Amino acid sequence: xxxxxxxxxxxxxxxxxxxxxxxxxxxxxxxxxxxxxxxxxxxxxxxxxxxxxxxxxxxxxxxxxxxxxxxxxxxxxxxxxxxxxxxxxxxxxxxxxxxxxxxxxxxxxxxxxxxxxxxxxxxxxxxxxxxxxxxxxxxxxxxxxxxxxxxxxxxxxxxxxxxxxxxxxxxxxxxxxxxxxxxxxxxxxxxxxxxxxxxxxxxxxxxxxxxxxxxxxxxxxxxxxxxxxxxxxxxxxxxxxxxxxxxxxxxxxxxxxxxxxxxxxxxxxxxxxxxxxxxxxxxxxxxxxxxxxxxxxxxxxxxxxxxxxxxxxxxx
Amino acid sequence: xxxxxxxxxxxxxxxxxxxxxxxxxxxxxxxxxxxxxxxxxxxxxxxxxxxxxxxxxxxxxxxxxxxxxxxxxxxxxxxxxxxxxxxxxxxxxxxxxxxxxxxxxxxxxxxxxxxxxxxxxxxxxxxxxxxxxxxxxxxxxxxxxxxxxxxxxxxxxxxxxxxxxxxxxxxxxxxxxxxxxxxxxxxxxxxxxxxxxxxxxxxxxxxxxxxxxxxxxxxxxxxxxxxxxxxxxxxxxxxxxxxxxxxxxxxxxxxxxxxxxxxxxxxxxxxxxxxxxxxxxxxxxxxxxxxxxxxxxxxxxxxxxxxxxxxxxxxxxxxxxxxxxxxxxxxxxxxxxxxxxxxxxxxxxxxxxxxxxxxxxxxxxxxxxxxxxxxxx
Numbered sequence: 158x159x160x161x162x163x164x165x166x167x168x169x170x171x172x173x174x175x176x177x178x179x180x181x182x183x184x185x186x187x188x189x190x191x192x193x194x195x196x197x198x199x200x201x202x203x204x205x206x207x208x209x210x211x212x213x214x215x216x217x218x219x220x221x222x223x224x225x226x227x228x229x230x231x232x233x234x235x236x237x238x239x240x241x242x243x244x245x246x247x248x249x250x251x252x253x254x255x256x257x258x259x260x261x262x263x264x265x266x267x268x269x270x271x272x273x274x275x276x277x278x279x280x281x282x283x284x285x286x287x288x289x290x291x292x293x294x295x296x297x298x299x300x301x302x303x304x305x306x307x308x309x310x311x312x313x314x315x316x317x318x319x320x321x322x323x324x325x326x327x328x329x330x331x332x333x334x335x336x337x338x339x340x341x342x343x344x345x346x347x348x349x350x351x352x353x354x355x356x357x358x359x360x361x362x363x364x365x366x367x368x369x370x371x372x373x374x375x376x377x378x379x380x381x382x383x384x385x386x387x388x389x390x391x392x393x394x395x396x397x398x399x400x401x402x403x404x405x406x407x408x409x410x411x412x413x414x415x416x417x418x419x420x421x422x423x424x425x426x427x428x429x430x431x432x433x434x435x436x437x438x439x440x441x442x443x444x445x446x447x448x449x450x451x452x453x454x455x456x457x458x459x460x461x462x463x464x465x466x467x468x469x470x471x472x473x
Numbered sequence: 474x475x476x477x478x479x480x481x482x483x484x485x486x487x488x489x490x491x492x493x494x495x496x497x498x499x500x501x502x503x504x505x506x507x508x509x510x511x512x513x514x515x516x517x518x519x520x521x522x523x524x525x526x527x528x529x530x531x532x533x534x535x536x537x538x539x540x541x542x543x544x545x546x547x548x549x550x551x552x553x554x555x556x557x558x559x560x561x562x563x564x565x566x567x568x569x570x571x572x573x574x575x576x577x578x579x580x581x582x583x584x585x586x587x588x589x590x591x592x593x594x595x596x597x598x599x600x601x602x603x604x605x606x607x608x609x610x611x612x613x614x615x616x617x618x619x620x621x622x623x624x625x626x627x628x629x630x631x632x633x634x635x636x637x638x639x640x641x642x643x644x645x646x647x648x649x650x651x652x653x654x655x656x657x658x659x660x661x662x663x664x665x666x667x668x669x670x671x672x673x674x675x676x677x678x679x680x681x682x683x684x685x686x687x688x689x690x691x692x693x694x695x696x697x698x699x700x701x702x703x704x705x706x707x708x709x710x711x712x713x714x715x716x717x718x719x720x721x722x723x724x725x726x727x728x729x730x731x732x733x734x735x736x737x738x739x740x741x742x743x744x745x746x747x748x749x750x751x752x753x754x755x756x757x758x759x760x761x762x763x764x765x766x767x768x769x770x771x772x773x774x775x776x777x778x779x780x781x782x783x784x785x786x787x788x789x790x791x792x793x794x795x796x797x798x799x800x801x802x803x804x805x806x807x808x809x810x811x812x813x814x815x816x817x818x819x820x821x822x823x824x825x826x827x828x829x830x831x832x833x834x835x836x837x838x839x840x841x842x843x844x845x846x847x848x849x850x
Contacts (some may be wrong), residue, residue: 172848172849206676206683209687210846211676211683211684211686211687211846212846212847212848212849213847213848228846229691231689231690231691232689234687234688234689235689236649237685237687239684239687240678241683241684243678243680244680245679245681245683245684246679246681247481247485249484249485249486249488249489250481250484250485250488254481254484257481258477258478258481259684259688261474261477261481262474262477262478262685262688262690263688263689267475295575307682307684318591337798361565368715428549
């Protein structure tokens with residue numbers, strides 16, 4: 158976990174007057190599953206494209222495996238696997254031929270390549286579809302083929318740019334499990350997504366982006382510690398007199414509360430036994446209640462508190 | 474690596490339906506339509522065929538018989554005559570097997586069934602002969618020693634005046650040019666294949682292009698392998714196209730068929746190179762590139778005369794240099810040279826022009842696309 162695999166320093170990318178990346182810096186260590194989280198248009202894909210030397214940039218420096226990345230850095234490129242947001246396969250080649258074609262760009266030896274292809278097919282679970290043409294595959298299977306084409310040559314660094322867009326839940330889970338398995342096998346992963354649950358589920362370190370800037374970075378626990386909210390208590394009630402509401406709002410560690418549509422939400426910052434104290438207030442006021450549950454803070458809460466808007470609101 | 478990419482590009486190309494439709498089925502169908510539409514127009518309307526007639530000898534006329542026999546023995550006789558009796562001749566005329574009857578007696582008389590160019594030619598022939606026979610008879614009476622000489626000159630002049638004298642040694646069937654134009658057009662369809670190469674190799678045009686740019690294969694290697702594959706596939710398509718036209722539709726390319734093949738192949742390679750060049754230099758998205766390519770190709774076809782018959786001549790008069798740099802004009806001109814000119818000088822000049830243009834297009838295309846980072850993707 159010590160060697161730096163990717164180092165981005167002070168990256169600036171402009172599209173005319175629009176600043177897509179605003180002095181963006183990043184360092185990714187070997188063995189990490191690094192998540193780039195942000196709403197659409199936040200600069201995730203631009204970062205990846207600059208990283209791969211596909212896009213020109215106005216300022217900054219990018220190093221991969223300790224060397225500067227350029228369009229002709231073939232020695233670096235041979236150790237990178239890329240899975241793009243859009244499926245990149247040949248419609249006229251079968252599943253097996255597609256994987257063989259892309260794997261063959263990295264591995265010349267036929268026997269070694271055959272083993273790599275077999276491993277990739279098994280890894281993405283396309284054993285029964287090797288002779289199928291991409292047009293005959295479902296969206297989920299097509300995404301799996303896209304992944305197989307990107308990882309068959311067993312790269313040291315795998316970049317996945319929103320690989321689960323428009324994928325059914327079953328395939329999505331399989332893809333996420335696969336990414337964790339690739340990481341266990343030694344690959345460093347860069348994973349971009351606007352689905353915070355995915356990033357939270359698999360990433361060991363996360364960078365949250367908004368408007369081309371890094372707004373926060375750390376492990377998911379570190380990120381959650383950055384915000385005030387540690388727990389949200391939700392209680393279903395038929396009625397809540399003002400007196401009881403004020404009593405709850407004045408409890409220790411409660412920094413905010415609201416009662417809307419028969420639901421009381423109590424936002425707590427730190428402390429223990431917050432739920433017990435809230436329930437004691439309700440019992441004391443002889444108020445009956447329905448379901449009671451608590452929610453731990455999510456990355457959306459982190460994003461909300463840092464940027465003032467919810468990640469999901471931005472998607473809409 | 475080159476062979477690996479070439480192998481899969483060939484596989485992919487051979488399975489492409491677009492290729493099958495535009496480079497194989499399209500010329501086969503359009504060629505068939507051309508053949509059905511005006512394949513026999515030349516035979517019926519333009520090419521001169523002997524006029525079949527019957528000669529009925531009412532009384533012996535040795536001189537006229539000799540003239541008729543001399544004409545009949547010519548390589549391309551003006552008339553094909555059969556000597557017969559009146560009854561049989563009239564039946565042949567009624568049945569449409571002959572176009573006229575010449576009654577040979579003291580005077581020549583002509584009977585025809587219809588009025589037309591060929592009947593007028595027969596009338597002219599009969600009148601000319603009658604005049605010359607009169608001259609001969611007069612000569613025989615006034616200077617008998619010169620009679621044979623007069624008859625010989627009469628015979629020779631009559632035959633030669635009715636022979637078609639071609640302007641060139643090329644194929645005079647102007648409709649063959651339509652098939653040449655069809656081949657030239659199919660050759661230019663290669664430009665779409667050429668542009669597909671750029672879209673598969675440029676990160677700003679397709680996800681495949683982005684993946685290709687991320688691989689450790691130099692762009693020049695992958696582009697050359699793709700070009701080689703396209704050239705091979707285009708060559709196969711052009712061979713199928715020309716073979717179909719020549720041997721199935723029986724389009725008469727004369728004794729220069731062996732040169733039609735390399736011309737078509739060179740033309741198609743030029744088409745691919747042109748598409749690759751336009752695809753590489755135009756820094757716009759794929760849809761705009763396709764629009765630019767199609768518009769450019771249509772304009773070049775227009776200026777080369779593939780759409781308006783005399784346009785190439787107009788360009789040759791106003792801006793002759795343009796015909797030398799217009800790839801479509803170079804291809805069609807190459808076929809034109811094959812069709813019209815007896816010698817090969819102009820043909821080989823055009824072939825060399827094509828080869829040079831191909832090299833320029835490919836070189837400029839590779840230079841403009843290698844080691845490229847894109848401003849936006």
